[in-house]
Amino acid sequence: MQKKGLYKEKIVDHYKNPRNYKKLKDYDYKITRSSATCGDEITIFIKMQEGLVGEVGFQASGCAISVAGMSILSEKIKGMTLTDLNNLSEDFVLGLLGMDSKSPRVGCAILSLKAVKGAINMEEDDPCDFC
Amino acid sequence: MEQKEIIDQFPILKRQINGKRLVYLDNAATTQKPDRVIRALRQYYEEHNANIHRGLHTLSNEATELYEGAHEKCAKFINANNMQEVIFTRNTTESINLVAYAWGRKFLKKGDVVVITGMEHHSNIVPWQMLVKELGIRLEWVPVIDEGEGKGHLDMEELKRIISVNSNHIKLVSIVHVSNVLGTVNPIKDIIDITHNAGAIAMIDAAQSAARIKLDVKALDVDFLAFSSHKMYGPTGIGVLYGKKDLLESMNPWMCGGDMIRRVSRDDYSLNELPWKFEAGTPNIADGSVLSEAIDFIEEVGFDYIQKHEKDLISYAYDNLADIDDITIFGPGGSDRLGVISFYLNGVHAHDLATLLNEDGVAVRAGHHCAMPLHLQFGIAATARISFAVYNTRDDVDVFIKSLKDAKKRFI
Ligand SMILES: Cc1ncc(COP(=O)(O)O)c(C=O)c1O
Numbered sequence: 001m002q003k004k005g006l007y008k009e010k011i012v013d014h015y016k017n018p019r020n021y022k023k024l025k026d027y028d029y030k031i032t033r034s035s036a037t038c039g040d041e042i043t044i045f046i047k048m049q050e051g052l053v054g055e056v057g058f059q060a061s062g063c064a065i066s067v068a069g070m071s072i073l074s075e076k077i078k079g080m081t082l083t084d085l086n087n088l089s090e091d092f093v094l095g096l097l098g099m100d101s102k103s104p105r106v107g108c109a110i111l112s113l114k115a116v117k118g119a120i121n122m123e124e125d126d127p128c129d130f131c
Numbered sequence: 132m133e134q135k136e137i138i139d140q141f142p143i144l145k146r147q148i149n150g151k152r153l154v155y156l157d158n159a160a161t162t163q164k165p166d167r168v169i170r171a172l173r174q175y176y177e178e179h180n181a182n183i184h185r186g187l188h189t190l191s192n193e194a195t196e197l198y199e200g201a202h203e204k205c206a207k208f209i210n211a212n213n214m215q216e217v218i219f220t221r222n223t224t225e226s227i228n229l230v231a232y233a234w235g236r237k238f239l240k241k242g243d244v245v246v247i248t249g250m251e252h253h254s255n256i257v258p259w260q261m262l263v264k265e266l267g268i269r270l271e272w273v274p275v276i277d278e279g280e281g282k283g284h285l286d287m288e289e290l291k292r293i294i295s296v297n298s299n300h301i302k303l304v305s306i307v308h309v310s311n312v313l314g315t316v317n318p319i320k321d322i323i324d325i326t327h328n329a330g331a332i333a334m335i336d337a338a339q340s341a342a343r344i345k346l347d348v349k350a351l352d353v354d355f356l357a358f359s360s361h362k363m364y365g366p367t368g369i370g371v372l373y374g375k376k377d378l379l380e381s382m383n384p385w386m387c388g389g390d391m392i393r394r395v396s397r398d399d400y401s402l403n404e405l406p407w408k409f410e411a412g413t414p415n416i417a418d419g420s421v422l423s424e425a426i427d428f429i430e431e432v433g434f435d436y437i438q439k440h441e442k443d444l445i446s447y448a449y450d451n452l453a454d455i456d457d458i459t460i461f462g463p464g465g466s467d468r469l470g471v472i473s474f475y476l477n478g479v480h481a482h483d484l485a486t487l488l489n490e491d492g493v494a495v496r497a498g499h500h501c502a503m504p505l506h507l508q509f510g511i512a513a514t515a516r517i518s519f520a521v522y523n524t525r526d527d528v529d530v531f532i533k534s535l536k537d538a539k540k541r542f543i
Pocket of ligand 1 (some may be wrong): 338
């Protein structure tokens with residue numbers, strides 16, 4: 001596989017085999033977030049254990065960047081506190097994906113972060129009309 | 132004219148993108164500009180720049196002549212009577228909004244019906260939805276046929292039914308000439324005639340047709356017609372609204388200030404004549420003037436050549452795309468459309484596809500193309516779209532198809 005451009009092997013791998021791709025029956029936080037321009041939609045479930053992120057599950061329909069972004073982030077946030085999660089930056093997520101902040105695909109990349117923060121701050125669902 | 136002579140007129144086509152030759156297939160969004168347009172813009176600012184209609188000096192006269200001359204040229208281009216019927220706006224969107232504000236708010240009332248279609252661009256949907264909320268008018272939608280015979284075309288029987296059921300209330304039928312998603316060419320002459328028989332007026336969104344089909348407002352007997360300079364090889368920042376003179380005269384201005392009045396006292400004002408009544412303030416003189424060059428370009432190449440050339444590209448691209456497994460193409464068949472092909476490659480999101488194609492220098496559009504209602508009908512959020520202009524070639528199509536196949540290999 002070529003390694004040029006945005007779609008590094010890691011991204012294609014996480015897109016084709018997303019980690020933590022499951023619904024959680026038992027969760028503390030859940031939200032559905034979408035980006036209307038792309039039609040990407042993510043539903044995330046977070047279960048806390050003793051103040052730390054214990055389990056994460058998600059389901060998504062969308063582009064490779066948003067799905068891989070959520071998959072990679074879902075692995076990283078295990079063991080974090082709510083404060084840690086609130087402090088996560090866009091640059092952190094872009095770094096995980098090896099993306100430049102000037103990429104036109106930043107919106108896709110940070111949908112995962114918006115979902116995580118939206119969930120723990122009990123924001124409202126914002127599902128995609130198309131999905 | 133030889134194809135190479137046309138290509139050579141577009142400096143941007145020499146650009147490299149990611150080390151590859153630019154293959155620009157996003158012409159429905161905006162076309163590239165020929166050298167003569169770019170040079171004319173520079174020349175305007177270097178030699179003629181001044182405000183119009185308000186100076187007695189040479190530059191002001193020259194600028195006025197250029198700007199008015201572009202209105203006259205545009206009037207001839209669409210066979211309007213004269214420039215009184217040709218208003219310059221910013222774009223198609225503003226042209227349609229002008230009608231919604233200045234005609235709609237004056238002549239529509241609660242219970243009146245405006246008819247649009249399922250393949251409209253947001254610019255021909257939202258202005259009417261505003262009037263639904265504001266005035267209580269009703270919006271009726273002519274459906275687009277999903278499958279089988281007539282796929283991608285308007286359901287004309289349904290159009291006739293809507294018009295006859297609402298006959299006393301229909302005031303306006305506003306439809307797109309060539310769909311920016313499906314490439315469908317709508318039978319606008321028939322629709323305009325049906326509309327007039329019902330006692331209503333007709334507006335045509337010609338954004339995608341102005342650079343592809345000879346528009347003749349007299350032969351069409353259309354009441355309003357809107358298009359954008361930037362989609363017809365001209366500068367951004369200029370749109371056109373054609374309106375029949377009596378209609379335009381019956382309307383109030385929608386923006387007020389300089390240039391749209393004849394005289395102002397403390398107590399009153401009198402309106403300027405058409406088209407200036409609808410062009411308040413200092414207009415976009417430079418870009419408006421240079422629209423003349425874009426029209427000259429189109430007329431020199433000729434609609435016969437443009438259509439023959441683009442139809443060849445569309446059928447060629449359509450056949451090549453249709454050969455690829457897992458591709459869904461929206462809209463009518465390859466020989467039955469103009470301008471655009473929107474498609475979906477199963478397993479590769481349209482945004483990923485557009486990014487991958489860009490890595491090979493191929494510019495396509497991905498998204499809902501400002502036609503969300505139509506995409507709701509498709510049941511998908513984003514399609515990829517290629518669209519052609521007169522400078523594209525079969526070689527461009529080959530590069531695109533190869534890149535598409537490579538993208539597919541990487542993802543599926
Ligand atoms: C069919 C159609 N109508 C209207 C528009 C709006 O044109 P503009 O953005 O120039 O106002 C477009 C362009 O995107 C279009 O394709």
